Amino acid sequence: MSSDSATTSDLFQCTNCGECCKGYGGTYVTDRDIKAISDYTNTDQKEFVEKYCRMSGKKPVLVQGDNGYCIFWDKICTIHPVKPKMCKKWPFIESILIDISNWDIMAGSCPGMRNDFPDMEVEKCVTEELEKTGR
Ligand code: SF4
Ligand code: SF4
Numbered sequence: 001m002s003s004d005s006a007t008t009s010d011l012f013q014c015t016n017c018g019e020c021c022k023g024y025g026g027t028y029v030t031d032r033d034i035k036a037i038s039d040y041t042n043t044d045q046k047e048f049v050e051k052y053c054r055m056s057g058k059k060p061v062l063v064q065g066d067n068g069y070c071i072f073w074d075k076i077c078t079i080h081p082v083k084p085k086m087c088k089k090w091p092f093i094e095s096i097l098i099d100i101s102n103w104d105i106m107a108g109s110c111p112g113m114r115n116d117f118p119d120m121e122v123e124k125c126v127t128e129e130l131e132k133t134g135r
Contacts (some may be wrong), residue, residue: 006117006121006122006124007125008064008092008124008125008127008129010114010117011113011114011117011122011125012091012092012112012113012114013112014112015111015112015135017111017112018073018075019070019088019109019110019111020087020109020110021069021072021073021077022070022073023064026056026059026061026085027062027084027087027127028056028059028061028084028085028086029053029057029060029061029062029084030084030085032085033082033084033085034048034049034053034060034084035124036082037052037072037079037082037083037084039082040079040081040082041079052071052072062084081121085133088133089129089130089133090110091103091106091107091110091112092125092126092129092130092133093114093126093130094130095124096122096123096126096128097126097127098123100119100123102127103115103119103122
């Protein structure tokens with residue numbers, strides 16, 4: 001199916017399958033994310049970083065639990081209201097605009113993404129969404 005007026009919800013509806021929360025994918029957390037999640041979980045920020053983050057290069061990423069999922073996954077995202085910026089933005093992320101083929105690659109592992117819309121529609125929706133969420 002194709003459409004010349006696709007919306008973000010046409011292109012993506014999360015099924016909460018948790019696939020994107022599995023494996024060492026490097027969920028980066030910004031300083032603002034750390035503060036928000038620490039507050040939400042009633043954890044001191046320093047303690048939060050020590051307990052729930054690992055450094056990837058110079059950036060902190062969330063650690064995985066023994067089950068291979070993000071430490072905050074428990075059948076759902078347990079920190080959904082304050083989940084990291086990159087989790088909130090998914091799948092409307094900058095790399096789509098750099099190479100549109102990334103949309104199809106990501107859709108291969110995210111059942112919530114549709115990959116039967118024209119590239120121009122995907123680009124339009126990603127651009128609109130990034131204007132709202134910030135880059
Ligand atoms: S893989 Fe896609 S559909 Fe599944 S939880 Fe993640 S964003 Fe939602
Ligand atoms: S913070 Fe939530 S949405 Fe992000 S990877 Fe962890 S469980 Fe998934």
